Amino acid sequence: MVTAVVSLIVAVAVILPLLVLVISSFKVMDFNGFDATWGLDNYRTLYTDRVIPKAFVNTLLISAGSTLLSTFFGVSLAWINARTNCPANERLEPFNLIPFFLSPFVGAIAWHNLAGGKTGLLNSWGRDFLGVHGNLFNVDNIYGVIWVTGLFFAPLVYLFVVGSLRRMDPSLEDSARTTGAGLLRTVMTITLPLVAPAILSGAIIVFVSTAGEFGVPFKLGAPYGWQTLTTEIFSKAVGDDANIYLGAAMSMSLGVITVLLIWIQQRYIAPRSFTTVTGKGFRPNVIELGAWKWVAFAFNIFFLLVAVVLPILCLFVVSLHPVWQAEIIPHDLTLHNYVRTLFWWAPDHISAATNGIYNSFILAFVGATIAMVLSLVMSYMIHRTKGFGSRALDFLCVVPIGFPGIVLAMGVLITYIKTPIYATLWIILLGYITRFFPYGQRNVSSVMLAISEDLDQSSRMAGASWFTTLRRITIPLLKPGIFAGWVLLFIIFLRELSISIILYSSGTETLSVGVYYLTNYENETLTAALSMTQTVVLLICVYVFRRIAGREALTA
Amino acid sequence: MIAGIKLTQEKSSSDRYVEVQSLVKWFGNDRAVDDVSFVIPKGKFLTLLGPSGCGKTTTLMSIAGLHSIDGGRISVGGSVYTAPQQGVFMPPEKRDIGMVFQSYAIWPHMTIAQNVAYPLEIRKVKRAEIDARVADVLELVGLTRFANKLATQVSGGQQQRAALARAIVSRPRLLLFDEPLSNLDLKLREQMRVEIKRIQHEVGITSIYVTHDQSEALVMSDEVIVMSKGRIQQKGGPRDIYSRPVNAYVSNFIGVANLLKGRVIAVTAPGRGDVEVAAGGRTVQLPCRLGDGIVAGAETVVSVRPENVEASRTNGGAVCLEGEVIQTVFLGNSVDCRVRWGEFEWKVMAHPRAGLKTGEKVYLRLDPEHTLAVQP
Numbered sequence: 001m002v003t004a005v006v007s008l009i010v011a012v013a014v015i016l017p018l019l020v021l022v023i024s025s026f027k028v029m030d031f032n033g034f035d036a037t038w039g040l041d042n043y044r045t046l047y048t049d050r051v052i053p054k055a056f057v058n059t060l061l062i063s064a065g066s067t068l069l070s071t072f073f074g075v076s077l078a079w080i081n082a083r084t085n086c087p088a089n090e091r092l093e094p095f096n097l098i099p100f101f102l103s104p105f106v107g108a109i110a111w112h113n114l115a116g117g118k119t120g121l122l123n124s125w126g127r128d129f130l131g132v133h134g135n136l137f138n139v140d141n142i143y144g145v146i147w148v149t150g151l152f153f154a155p156l157v158y159l160f161v162v163g164s165l166r167r168m169d170p171s172l173e174d175s176a177r178t179t180g181a182g183l184l185r186t187v188m189t190i191t192l193p194l195v196a197p198a199i200l201s202g203a204i205i206v207f208v209s210t211a212g213e214f215g216v217p218f219k220l221g222a223p224y225g226w227q228t229l230t231t232e233i234f235s236k237a238v239g240d241d242a243n244i245y246l247g248a249a250m251s252m253s254l255g256v257i258t259v260l261l262i263w264i265q266q267r268y269i270a271p272r273s274f275t276t277v278t279g280k281g282f283r284p285n286v287i288e289l290g291a292w293k294w295v296a297f298a299f300n301i302f303f304l305l306v307a308v309v310l311p312i313l314c315l316f317v318v319s320l321h322p323v324w325q326a327e328i329i330p331h332d333l334t335l336h337n338y339v340r341t342l343f344w345w346a347p348d349h350i351s352a353a354t355n356g357i358y359n360s361f362i363l364a365f366v367g368a369t370i371a372m373v374l375s376l377v378m379s380y381m382i383h384r385t386k387g388f389g390s391r392a393l394d395f396l397c398v399v400p401i402g403f404p405g406i407v408l409a410m411g412v413l414i415t416y417i418k419t420p421i422y423a424t425l426w427i428i429l430l431g432y433i434t435r436f437f438p439y440g441q442r443n444v445s446s447v448m449l450a451i452s453e454d455l456d457q458s459s460r461m462a463g464a465s466w467f468t469t470l471r472r473i474t475i476p477l478l479k480p481g482i483f484a485g486w487v488l489l490f491i492i493f494l495r496e497l498s499i500s501i502i503l504y505s506s507g508t509e510t511l512s513v514g515v516y517y518l519t520n521y522e523n524e525t526l527t528a529a530l531s532m533t534q535t536v537v538l539l540i541c542v543y544v545f546r547r548i549a550g551r552e553a554l555t556a
Numbered sequence: 557m558i559a560g561i562k563l564t565q566e567k568s569s570s571d572r573y574v575e576v577q578s579l580v581k582w583f584g585n586d587r588a589v590d591d592v593s594f595v596i597p598k599g600k601f602l603t604l605l606g607p608s609g610c611g612k613t614t615t616l617m618s619i620a621g622l623h624s625i626d627g628g629r630i631s632v633g634g635s636v637y638t639a640p641q642q643g644v645f646m647p648p649e650k651r652d653i654g655m656v657f658q659s660y661a662i663w664p665h666m667t668i669a670q671n672v673a674y675p676l677e678i679r680k681v682k683r684a685e686i687d688a689r690v691a692d693v694l695e696l697v698g699l700t701r702f703a704n705k706l707a708t709q710v711s712g713g714q715q716q717r718a719a720l721a722r723a724i725v726s727r728p729r730l731l732l733f734d735e736p737l738s739n740l741d742l743k744l745r746e747q748m749r750v751e752i753k754r755i756q757h758e759v760g761i762t763s764i765y766v767t768h769d770q771s772e773a774l775v776m777s778d779e780v781i782v783m784s785k786g787r788i789q790q791k792g793g794p795r796d797i798y799s800r801p802v803n804a805y806v807s808n809f810i811g812v813a814n815l816l817k818g819r820v821i822a823v824t825a826p827g828r829g830d831v832e833v834a835a836g837g838r839t840v841q842l843p844c845r846l847g848d849g850i851v852a853g854a855e856t857v858v859s860v861r862p863e864n865v866e867a868s869r870t871n872g873g874a875v876c877l878e879g880e881v882i883q884t885v886f887l888g889n890s891v892d893c894r895v896r897w898g899e900f901e902w903k904v905m906a907h908p909r910a911g912l913k914t915g916e917k918v919y920l921r922l923d924p925e926h927t928l929a930v931q932p
Binding site: 179 | 734
């Protein structure tokens, strides 16, 4: 009974927006933009339009490129950290994960100021100190989008791969050595094939995430003629030529691709992950790199430099200037940008920024809490009850992962545009929870699967009711999973952009929307100040969480 | 048919085929292996037996070349595998060995047949020959039907057989087993013991087997080495080890033994003597066989197997200990009795027909032939 009710609520939340999205993609807006008729014109427009086909190709190129880059960084760093004697391995690992918790949009802003055509600090240094004519780098194009996206999604591949490298039974490799295979041959014929499913899974997730990524192409691509599907959907949703039905059709075309890929990953690749785990504490084979360990170390430092250190330093420097002219001007330095973006009582404050901070904290706190309660109930239904309801719920937990935030947000927007929750924080909250509760649910599920059902059952045998058992036994055992899920969602919600950007309106800006507002309507230095604030808040969250939850945490 | 599997002849004396000399391995500040030496004649089956942490697996891994050693020398069939003093370390893949791991280590991304073919592919054997040899070996281990199954689709016992097939298919110089049966259930384990022994005998490859299970060691081995704390306690045939343990540790580790502290008061004949044993105010002199190095006046431990203690209701014979039955456990073919004698509890294996009951007074008779005085 309870299962049915919960399934129904979740089904409505998840399925309804997608259904509405499908239906409205067949509505054709008339010339004046007031009435709509049924037809396939939207889909025709997808390939006859001047921009959209190009955006489609750009999206595929960007996703493919950044997936390759992420996989290269992710796999090599995972291997270096997990399986070699690279110096300071243990210390470097948590830092390698940092980009995963920061906003790629902010990363794009930082790189724009670091290596943009006119605005790049590195470029002006190149001219001043190296005597380079023109620019050393230029990230204001598709390559820049690929570079920044690739860097920020590398930890995702890393997380997929590092686990299987660590948990691999060392005797699988030892036995290859004893049969006469050398080190290289063992890596090629045994180690790599064994982690291949993990690599492929990571790559697919990155491909899907980057196809749905809005912030980076919005900052580095679209203004320079490199539109993507997400930037086009955005302009159809809120831009001057708004046409939500066309936006729905574009969202559909993006959603179909991502859902297909996620389906392939879940159906064919994830089950192929070889269970090399036997519950024994393995000490993985560590490869002695000799002098090469310094190369590996330098490589890791390079990654941290370009993905974390340089962008953050650059943001900080930029945020201290009244205007950014690609040069550090020491006597101009001021904290005024922070005053204007942080202090809501300051006379010249920018309310999009101050509202954003306030709203984001509320959304993150309330959203993470509701999502975890929902996750708990759903995990319990899925793993501790049998029957149709539980299987339906399991399915519903996968669906939102397949849809980019911006696609789901379009569905939510069209569904609720005529209801009272439109233009409130509630619609954003709904969007957040619908899109991201599976992340929390997976955290709880993995712990729930690890603890034996006997523990629950023996409580029932001891005479405790279902509810008492949940309260006294199940929840305390699940605490680590619940907590890990909560913080992960809190962090995700604090930096969320692509849902908020579709669903916000004046007064319900979020932190990332504030950054968007500043970069679009104000100047780079104010943008940098708010970006810096967001980054610092996220870093503090990650740090506090690791202190509380320990090393293994935050590896969703 | 497996007649084709035969060892290539080496130019080394075949009774010193495997030679381990003064092997030393440190783990941090612990001597995991402390001056271990032994030789194995060609074609023989040697077992390293001991509790976990005794250094047996470390010794095996040193022979396999899966880690370096800190001292000593290992050679097999005339070629030196490891000799740190001479700076010799042959990487594992050059050592021409077959190894069966505790976790089977069957590669899950390959079929059983592909797993078994792997060592031959490494050795660049022709495809047709690979197929023939893989088929032979799979038949030998009884896996022909499962050749094309993925490792994940077969049972633990079948993975075990596949691991064995993979280890012997290339006809290596040496077979290494690292507790291969410890993950199997009891029935399967007993069956595989006999299987492994049969197959090893058939292919005639010199083997080293590591286990903590003493019955496994007794059933399978030509020779057993009992280890403890990185050192060899005793080396010998299974019968020797069981019936003539050299010290209290070995007699307790192999099977069950009654161990009593005592002192040799007289040597009555070569290898015979009387040992005075005291327990809870009672003192008795037991005629014993004396182990090596046990001389008059020496502190010793008297070791008696439960099956060598005779319990009866009548007092008779020279050495008779009077005690009280405090527990009887019926085991089907025998009755496991505990008999209190002073402060000491004797373990006695009685015949069910003797019908001993708890609380009864009994007399224990010891056979001097099977009463051993060993090193403490």
